[in-house]
Amino acid sequence: MLAQPPLWFVAIAFLCAIGPLVLFHELGHYWVARLFGVGAEQFSIGFGHEVAGWTDKRGTRWKIGWLPLGGYVRFVGDMNPASQADSHADLAPELRSGAFHLRPWWQRFLIVLAGPVANFILAIVIFATFFLAFGMPNTPPVAGGVQSGSTAASIGLVTGDRILSIAGQETASFEDLRRIVSIRPNEEVIIRFEREGSIRSTNARIGTEQRADEFGQTYQIGLLGLMPPEPNFDRMSIFEAVPAATVVTAKITRSIVDVVGQIVMGQRSVKEVGGPLRMAQVAGQQASLGIFDFTYLLALFSINLGFINLLPVPMLDGGHLVFYAAEAIRRRPVSERAQDWAFRGGLALLLALLLFTTVNDLATFGLFERLGRLIG
Structure with missing residues (x-):
């Protein structure tokens, strides 16, 4: 720590x-x-x-x-x-x-x-x-493995399943999957996936996990229990990087909207809402980790x-x-x-x-x- x-x-x-x-x-x-x-x-x-x-x-x-x-x-x-x-x-x-x-x-x-x-x-x-x-993280949204006792295991997902969407949001990459799942601990969602050319859907309740960051501060995260395949990074030209960065920015904005909606609907505690002091603390922590984390x-x-x-x-x-x-x-x-x-x-x-x-x-x-x- x-x-x-x-x-x-x-x-x-x-x-x-x-x-x-x-x-x-x-x-x-x-x-x-x-x-x-x-x-x-x-x-x-x-x-x-x-x-x-x-x-x-x-x-x-x-x-x-x-x-x-x-x-x-x-x-x-x-x-x-x-x-x-x-x-x-x-x-x-x-x-x-x-x-x-x-x-x-x-x-x-x-x-x-x-x-x-x-x-x-x-x-x-x-x-x-x-x-x-460095390239854009673009790992396929395919189950590289399923953790025993996880939500993924309980709904019958198996290695090789391709996740198409979660909670109505398309999962074009494993990074999308993580982003969507992480902000939905204990939330009931619909998961669409493809197995051997057949498209299926199932209801699932996202699992929760208490984690600690590098500084020992704990936070709750949604967890599906899928292990990613081999990570992939796409090398890009500037003509590809700008549209891709625009899409990533839009997806992060969508996640912010989702979290605000959860707070308004009472699905998240208002204690999670931070202000300038918390921003300052996070800025100091990330700056101490290096220029890339801070940027x-x-x-x-x-x-x-x-x-x-x-x-x-x-x-x-x-x-x-x-x-x-x-x-x-x-x-x-x-x-x-x-x-x-x-x-x-x-x-x-x-x-x-x-x-x-x-x-x-x-x-x-x-x-x-x-x-x-x-x-x-």
């Missing part, structure tokens, strides 16, 4: 993880805005008091805030970093042409959408780079950041997209009063979620258990 990395290392790793992801996200907004001629007053990585910064020739203030838990681009005419329109702003005529909120709804929609899309693109670039350098984690973090920002919550990009879609349907903007109340509610929700996940993180670290022993 490996020792936990020191706190200073965790802090540096977290900054090295969250900084580039936020930068890439905000650059997505910024570059599409520039494409449409929208002016940017501020580009900030982090919140709060400015630690360092400079102003470019276009008048944009690039700065780094002391609290590195996000970032924003403040466009001409914005009231705040959430890009609410400043109805009291008296814009000079030369600035009105570059004001974000005076642009057509579809331009605003694309500018906001560009942030999450940039995070998905970053993940695709990372995966494509791995595939070019792979960046791809996963980037996908999560893109997905979370697409949620229809005011204050997030997804909330803005909902307002612009409503504007397109109604052919007039949502009232400022309604937007203001929505943003207030969204802010309260995000703060509550931050508090909840922080408590979860501290519980995961064993803080409350240690306090209980001290009090007792």
Whole structure:
């Protein structure tokens, strides 16, 4: 078992993880805005008091805030970093042409959408780079063996069976099989498989296994009990690697959606929801394992950041997209009063979620258990 990395290392790793992801996200907004001629007053990585910064020739203030838990681009005419329109702003005529909120709804929609899309693109670039350098894992979804007493054995799977789909999701590779099964411990699913040219299907309850990572932290995983055949890695050109990386990114996003659905439906404990402290710990752990583990984690973090920002919550990009879609349907903007109340509610929700996940993180670290022993 490996020792936990020191706190200073965790802090540096977290900054090295969250900084580039936020930068890439905000650059997505910024570059599409520039494409449409929208002016940017501020580009900030982090919140709060400015630690360092400079102003470019276009008048944009690039700065780094002391609290590195996000970032924003403040466009001409914005009231705040959430890009609410400043109805009291008296814009000079030369600035009105570059004001974000005076642009057509579809331009605003694309500018906001560009942030999450940039995070998905970053993940695709990372995966494509791995595939070019090492090949893409593409082991056939064929049973190389069946573990005695496992779910696979109980439903009659045998060596040589090709798994076609699990829980309605196609298993094009053994890696797909692992991904689908791992997030479904104790879940009832339908498994389709091929044996000697005959396609069959059966119901099965995925098994569960308690595992520990390199740092001794335990977690529960779904287990079918199939052993893989000989691992296979496909060498790729860049024209093959990018589409393959896009498919992998889409599949990981689908897994995130599935896990969120499980939490909402009560199939998973809300205690599994982590926040910034847990992210920092994982970043430090993966960085201590090496650059490849850390870079792979960046791809996963980037996908999560893109997905979370697409949620229809005011204050997030997804909330803005909902307002612009409503504007397109109604052919007039949502009232400022309604937007203001929505943003207030969204802010309260995000703060509550931050508090909840922080408590979860501290519980995961064993803080409350240690306090209980001290009090007792």
